[in-house]
Amino acid sequence: MGLARALRAIRMRRRARRLIAGLFADPARLAGTSLRPAHGRRWVYVGHDEEEGRIVRIRFGILRHPRPLRISSACHQVIEYYRYEIETGEIRVERSVRIDRREEGAGGG
Numbered sequence: 040m041g042l043a044r045a046l047r048a049i050r051m052r053r054r055a056r057r058l059i060a061g062l063f064a065d066p067a068r069l070a071g072t073s074l075r076p077a078h079g080r081r082w083v084y085v086g087h088d089e090e091e092g093r094i095v096r097i098r099f100g101i102l103r104h105p106r107p108l109r110i111s112s113a114c115h116q117v118i119e120y121y122r123y124e125i126e127t128g129e130i131r132v133e134r135s136v137r138i139d140r141r142e143e144g145a146g147g148g
Contacts, residue, residue, distance in 0.1 A: 052084065082101050118138055120132070
């Protein structure tokens with residue numbers, strides 16, 4: 040990858056990150072989703088798609104339930120992967136992955 044391409048990729052990732060930060064800064068844009076402005080401190084950039092030199096879609100993840108619930112000692116850590124369509128403002132959960140289940144702990148031994 041040439042230097043110019045690498046610098047362009049860095050600029051586009053920064054732009055995508057600013058768009059995600061802007062999303063969480065505006066509660067009205069989160070309406071109708073399970074996301075809140077407080078989740079803006081927990082998102083992780085996953086990737087983006089471009090068309091004709093502009094960002095059209097961004098993928099990001101959020102760690103859900105990072106602490107045990109007050110009413111239970113259970114703590115189910117789930118990473119939810121989202122897709123944010125820039126043009127329409129649509130935000131969708133692409134998939135959820137429960138990360139607190141481990142194969143090495145199975146079997147009760």
